[in-house]
Each structure stands twice: as C-alpha cells, then as structure tokens.
Amino acid sequence: MSIGEVLAQLRVDFPDVTISKLRFLEAEGLVEPQRTASGYRKYSWDDVARLRFVLTAQRDQYLPLRVIREQLAGWEASGEFPERSRPALVAVGPDGELPGREAGHESGQVRLGRSELVSRSGIDEATLGELERLGLVVSDPPGWYDGDALIIASAVAGLSAYGFQPRHLRGYRTAADREVGLFAQLVTPLVRQSDPAARARAAETARELVALSQQLHAALVRVGLRSTLGR
Template sequence: MARSAAARVAAAPAPTRAQFSIGQVLARLNPDFPELTPSKLRFLEERGLVSPARTESGYRKFSQADLERLRLILSMQRDHYLPLKVIRSYLDELDAGRQPEFPGRPDVALPSMLIAERRFTREELVREAGATPMLLGDAISASLIAPSDLFNEEALSVLRALVELQRSGIEPRHLRTFRAAAERELGLIESALVPIAKRNDASSRAKAAELAREIAAQLEVVRGSLIRTALTRMDG
C-alpha cells in the first residue's frame, strides 16, 4: 500500500542545507497562514514540533523539510482544530516510520505538506460543492460562510454539507442558531483565557492560542457526545 505524501516527507531524512531565516519562513507561509508570527514559530520549537538548525551565531535556519512540516502543523491546527499535543503525537509516529491514522475526522483527507491549500473563486466554490449561487448567498447571509473573494477548503466542506442538508429540507436560515452557539462557545473560551491574556507578551499570546484550540477540541467532543446520545434516544 502506497504511503501518504505526508508520511513520505516526514519519514524522509531532512535536507542538510538549512537555508531559510525566520523572516523567509514567514514570507513563504504567511499567504496561507497569516496568523503565523516569529513568536509562534519559537513557541512551536519550544514544544518540540520543529527543530531548526542554528548558525554559529545562534540564528535559526529552517530547511525545506522544516517548512513542509510547519505547513502540516498549521493546517492541522487551522483546518481540524487539533491541539499541539495531538499533533506532536501524530508527528512522532510519522517520524518513527509508522503510518498512524490521521487524528481528525475519519472522512477528512490527510493534509499534504507538499501542496498549499486550494483557494476557490465564488464560481469555483459553487461548482466544486455542487451547489447553487443562491445557496452560497444564503450561507453567507446566515454567517455560516464568511464573505470573501477567495474561499478555502473549509468553506467548500461547509457548502457541501449544506447541499446535503438542503436535500433534507434544512436551509441555511435554519442554522442561524449554530452561529449563535459558536459565539457563546467563543465567549466561554475567552473567559477561560483571561488569566493568560492578562500577560501581554509574545509567549503568553502563543500559549493562549494553543489553549484556545485545546478547549475548542474538548468542546467538540462534548457536543458530539450530546448529539449521539440524543440520536440514541430517537432510535429507542
């Protein structure tokens, strides 16, 4: 069985030439990950997810393999809301030459470290999702998809889900409460982060962002359990 692109790259020996400075790494990754900052790069290094080389003067130098690894880490955070400890465990398995199951939802394809996330125009998004322009417009009006000139893979996943829901008579306007619930969860997360947020330094901001993802992941577990329990009662 062929190994995934991510597994092949993660397991392959890293190139000996570490050529990119922090600024060059940001220039290459910020178009897809604008939230990436020097402090977050250092935080990921502190957590052992990436290990750049050092010059004799102590400056960090990143290889192409480091960039690909960072792209995978950031994709797993942004697209699957995975906490760093889960990502670290997954990468450790890849580094050991194993083929672990991707820790996101089983129906989500493994993100590749070789390919940047696709972007879609409005027309491309509608075509790829098998939707109509009206459905996309309704999804944007209901704040289920953010308005944009270019849409990402997550918007495509949401629009595809809305196409399927529409077949069951569920329209975007029926899901406005989802947006309200998400806002309430955000308020809950922000309240939990107040002690860290008061420390207004780069390291604390990076830790707060990571903790926010971990809390969101745990809330997702609870939400999924409640829905499954309710479905079980319906089956009974």
C-alpha cells in the first residue's frame, strides 16, 4: 500500500492521524516500509498492524515511544502477530491507572461549558471560581473548558474529600510551571522549524516528557510516604 492508502485505512479508527505523523513514526524506527526504485513508500499489512499498535498505545494508554518500542521489540522476539497483541499498560497510579488522560479523547479536543464542568467533576461553583483565581483551571475561550480542566477539577474534588482546599494546591501550579519552563526549552526549537516532521517530533517529545514526569512524581511520593506507612 502507498502512504495515502495506509492513511485511509488508519483514519477509520484514528481520524487525527496525518501523513506527517506516519513519516515521524518511520523516522523513529517504529515502522520500516519498503521503498520502490523511485523512492516511494510501500507498506505491508504487518506495517499497518504495527502502526495500529503504536497509535492505540498512544491514544488509549498514553505510553511514550520508548516503551512502545520496547513492546514492539518483544513482539518481534516472540513472533506474536501484532494484530492479536495489545499494548501493555504502564501503571503509574496506586490502582494501575494512568492519570492525565480524558478517556477516549485528546484533552484539548474536549469542550465543556461551565455548568457541565461543575456537574461532571463534582466541584461547586465557588470552588471552580477559586481554582480559576489561583490559575489552576483556565477557560479558553472564556466560558469553555477542555479535558485537562475536567481532569484538574475532578482531582480537586477527590482531594477535597480528604480535607484539601484549593489554597493547598498552589504548590502544584508552581511545580508545573517549573516543568513547563524546562520542557519548553526542549520542544521550542522543534516547533520553530517549518518542517512538519519536526513539529510532529515536538508533539511526541512533549507527550513523552509529560508521561515520564507523571511516573517520576508518583514514584517520589510513594517513596516519601514509605516511612510514614512503616514500609
């Protein structure tokens, strides 16, 4: 199949995939289509299966490319056909969940009104106003909220059950801003390039940095609590 035919196959389940994305995954060594004498890419059904594996792992389980690459290497070693294999979830939460992900959607694609955000997250209007005042939740455009706002508000609702108040969470905002500054230094040079592949690499780099940061934070908190728990 040509790259256009592969794109048509994948867009049934992954409507946001682009040719630039497929080229980026090739550049990262996750798929290696054959080339014709004139240089055109030709994909096999095995290549399409690999791409489905990668895209599923990113969309549903938010795995970094490093982990996906390791899982594909394991598949190759075992000879298991990828269409029958599912990406293994890398658990970072105490119950095996992977936070920071709005189920079934990219967070930036979710669009919620103010009342819907309140009802779905479990917080009240006063708490939402306080979160906005502290810069923990931002509406963009004004009056509309994305999936990340829902994740933040839902987490705050859960923490409030243990006595946390929005003012206790200022440190989270400060720590996140520090990480954003560090990560921006890595991805900004790629974003400024006109090459679409470089922009795709910037998005994937940001995705991996976020996933690794979540794992690091969760592990550090668990380690810090061991003495308190007597473990």
